[in-house]
Amino acid sequence: MKKKKLGFFLVPALALMLTACGGGGTTEEAPEAGGEAAAPAGETKVIRAGIGLNDQHPQYLGLLRFKELVEERTEGAIEVQTYHSGQLGDDRTMTEGLQLGSQEVTIPSTAPIANFVPEYSLFDFPFLFPSEEVADTVLDGEMGQRFLDMLPAQNLVGLAYWENGFRNLTNDVRPVASAEDMKGLKIRTMENELHLEAFRALGANPTPMAFTELFAALQQGTVDGQENPYATIYLQKYQEVQDHVSNTQHIYSPFVFLMSKTFFDGLTPEQQEIVQVAAVEAGQYQRELNREANNQYLADLQEEGMTFTEISEEARQEMVDLIAPVLEKYAERIGEDLVQEMYDAIEAAQQ
Structure with missing residues (x-):
């Protein structure tokens, strides 16, 4: 890895960050575990789409837009059932x-995906993306597609990047x-080793925990913050x-719109194109909502x-x-060439 270049990039990226960054619907009752596979051709196919966030969050509103687009464009041949607030489990459970x-379908942040595809830890390098606009350019471009192409080996299909946003303490x-x-x-x-090591380097005592358990843990004093x-x-x-909030903006966190490869492969080519395009269009809508909301x-x-x-x-x-030593450690694990290519893509997106 070109360490001098990496270190040189972080400083101007931080300066740019300082200047550049500043619903409803019917939800089905959660099904029992172990649902059936996609229906045979000619029958209505059902997409059970679950997220951990609640039904007021821009992510869920984006999911409702996806539902609307898919059901309209398939003329009802595909039905999308939406579940919020962890009704189908936490991110890892739903991805499994x-x-x-x-x-x-589920739409986790990149951090839990790193448990399945280690290279996704790169997205969780603190202070990686300097702005939302740069993130859009990189994620929607060749570099973002390269990471989506890693998912089918895990029986997953990545259809689009949505937005969680800059994380704050x-x-x-x-x-x-x-x-x-x-x-x-x-x-x-989150249950992500890079996050844990980065917060330890900052002097905090990080505690991994499922998102669905967090409010009770804060209320009971099990953890001090999040x-x-x-x-x-x-x-x-x-x-x-x-009581306190700080604009640390330590990580820009994308969502990845995931679909079961087993289900995706069972769709017709026309249906595959419809869900792909709908995921992208709904994601663009969700990003806009998310930025206004934040x-x-x-x-x-x-x-x-x-x-x-x-x-x-x-x-x-x-x-x-x-945190520099932590990033160097994970750059070696992920692959120094891949890490450098990401930084190069980010640098190019700012020009």
Whole structure:
């Protein structure tokens, strides 16, 4: 890996980040485990699409748009049943369901996918993407497709990238303006080793935990804080059990629209094209909603009593320096050439 180039890129990327970043529907009751495979040709095929977030989140509203597009364009030959709030399980459970053919669609962040495809850990390098616009260019381009092409080997098909957004830190102990303020805080993270090691390097005490367990853990004091985009923080009502929010923007987190390969392969070529295009179109709609929501929900969090703390450029650069050894370690695991190609793609997207 060209270490000098990697280190050189992080500093201007951080500076750019500072300047560039700032529903409803009918839900079916959750089916029993071990559903049937796709129906034979000529019968209505059912897509059970589940997510962990609630029915007010832009992700679920995007899923409803996907449902509308698919059912309309297939003239009812494919029915999309939508499940929110972890009704079908957490991200890992639902992804395993896709592999087994007992579920058809889920839309996890990239972090849980790294448990199945280690190369996806690259998306969770802190401070990788400097802005949403750069992320769009890279994810919708050749580099993003390269990662989607890794999924079929796991009996998964990646149809599109949606958006979770920049992750920010909350806690109920003290304002966090620097890495020093993180020391000793028990922070819930996703079940992802890179996240755990990065937060340890920042001095925190990270605790992996399923998303569906998080509110109760915050309420009971099992953990002091968590990290998620503003929309998730607000819609999951973490402001009821957290006092402080900081714009760490430490990771830009995409969602990946996953479909069971077993189910996808059972569709006609025309139906495959319909679900592919619908996933992309619904994803573009979801990104727009998500960005509007994140801006609004930060204001709402403050109105409802959370203390907002701005992270300075100097403090963010200190965080970069602290986690640099972790990134070097994972670059070797993932493949230094692949990591460098990602940074090259990000650099090119800024020009």
